[in-house]
Amino acid sequence: MPITKQRTLEYVEVEWGTYIDRFYRLPKELQTKRVKEMGYEQFRDMLAHILAWWEEGMEIILAVAEDRPFERKKYDFDAFNAEAVAKYKSWDETEFKSHFEKTRQKAVTDLRSMKEAAFEIRRIKSWIDGIFIHHAREHLVTLSRFLVMDMLENEWAAYIEEFNGLTVEKKNEFLPQQGFGSFHDLVAHIIGWWEEGARIIMGILDTPGFTWENHDVDAFNAELAQKYAAWSDDDLYQHFHTVRKALINLTADLPADAFLNKDIESWLTDDVVGHYDEHPIPA
DSSP states (O other): OOOOHHHHHHHIIIIIOOOOHHHHTTTTHHHHHHHHHHSSSSHHHHHHHHHHHHHHHHHHHHHHHTOOOOOOOOOHHHHHHHHHHHHTSSSOOHHHHHHHHHHHHHHHHHHHHSOOOGSSSSHHHHHIIIIHHHHHHHTSSSSOOHHHHHHHTTTTTTTTHHHHHHHHHHHHHHHHHHHHHHHHHHHHHHHHHHHHHHHHHHHHHSSOOOOOOOOOOOHHHHHHHHTTTOOOOOHHHHHHHHHHHHHHHHHHOGGGGGGGHHHHHHHIIIIIIIIHSSSOOOO
């Protein structure tokens, strides 16, 4: 998973810079539903959690980048998150949101001041992934074009190569955990759902009242394994990247209001974002 200075800045400026506004474009009932699905009573409490980890992580990132000492901690995540919510509970709403935005902008300034080489340091990469990149997926309340494009251009682009870089032992542990007998079948499964999602999204865009049948997931997965069983690994992996690039083009060309269509958003979220975290290549 590549983590660069430019990519990090794009997450903080684009994904997180539009996060609150995108949330408030959702219908009220959907706002409530998605926040509760994340385990929070209020959107503000989730923002407090996100903010606290930014503050914690950026302090360490800068210390490491500047070769300064910092306190090493073992985190009780539940306690840390509860403290974050409690810390901002009494803040005025306007004051809190202003602080959130100022913290985000300061993170941009601080990250921009760091040398490119700092983004190769393992501890810095780990914190960046945790508080800016993975957190955007973990607390995905409304999908953005940026996140879909980034996942396809980075995480998914490196997926096959990362699997091939595993030891034999790790490969043999990983595949049964994913419910597949071979990596070939797992890649076929990913491709098939991408193709189905793209077909439905294009149908929604092109045909008013477009409908589709929901699949029996197990039966569809079996069909996909059979469909690609005779393909060589090389041909299948090439097709994986062909379909991935087609999804990039589809996403780039979507009208802005497509991301407010619950069906289009759902297919992209499940196929591109959720599917990656469902089948993550181990480190």
